[in-house]
Amino acid sequence: MSTTGHQHEHRPPAPMVEEVSDFEVLEVAVRELCLEKGIFTAQDHRAFTEFAERIGPLPAARLVAKCWLDEEFKRTALAEPIEACKTVGVDWLEPTGFGTPSDFTALHILEDTPTLHHVIVCTLCSCYPRPLLGNSPEWYRTPNYRRRVVRYPRDVLAEFGTYLPADVEIRIEDSNQKHRFMVLPMRPDGTENWSEDELTHIVTRDCLIGVALPKPGVSADVTANRIREAQRGGQ
């Protein structure tokens, strides 16, 4: 809440935060000790923060659109995914010169077909292709998703509103080592003659994880708000 412009009321300025949590106290302690001991510099810390804030799912969505529009590009993207990422502005060697320390530099693009659908997970923690897809969603990191999707994938997908027929093989990809994965979903019907931009808009983060399928007119992940709006006819 802002209290600017009301100094004549003699109210004390609101504190920046009501309360500092134990986590915040420890975060400052660890960071400042690292700076003091020269483990990393304040500039390093800032550079990594900027990197984490810059990344997002858009480059991956564009990569999918390019694959949909150009069969030859798709073939090379599947064969040389790290190289293909450069066409959408993602250099996996950033920001250190050898990649991020936790995402590594080995990417697989998992191509869906009419009889095969991929879903990614990291059962051991939350490994995710961050340079290409941005930060992982909260639910992707939960023990719940990690525990259940490898055993009851069709039930978990149904909870996401995604139902696949029995003749579609579901393949779970558990990223437990240095490989990171993204799903290349199938181009949906009703997108004939669409431009690269138009196609990019319907490839949401959830489609790239494999818990949703791209659909004309749907350009955002499912949120509680979107479901409410749909149920109430946009009111």
Add this chain to the structure above:
Amino acid sequence: GADVPRNEHHVHAVGKGDPQVYAGQAPPAEFAVGDAVRVRDVQALFYTRTQEFVRGAVGEIATVAYEAPAAEDEAFDYEALGSPRPEWFYIVRFKMTELWPDYTGEATDTLQTEFPERWIQAV
């Protein structure tokens, strides 16, 4: 600088990436795409990346992935352990019904995950 021990990994991997920095350092790959393999069912103390739910299961090699030190070594300071030789990693494909006897999905459903060579054996 380059002489600071903790910079060793950065210095040798810069411009190449990880796992690319280990290319060509492993003994020849023991398995090829399509080979049937069983995940070793051995006890791992302190650290492993081989999930409990795949132990003893039979799958087939889907991808001969890359060369790298095993996570079990890397996690405990690879250099301090005398830099054990990198080994080949493989992505292995399992039928869900092989992993979960009570699997309720379709018999064709599969799961893929990755192992260093030490964790798998020929069937």
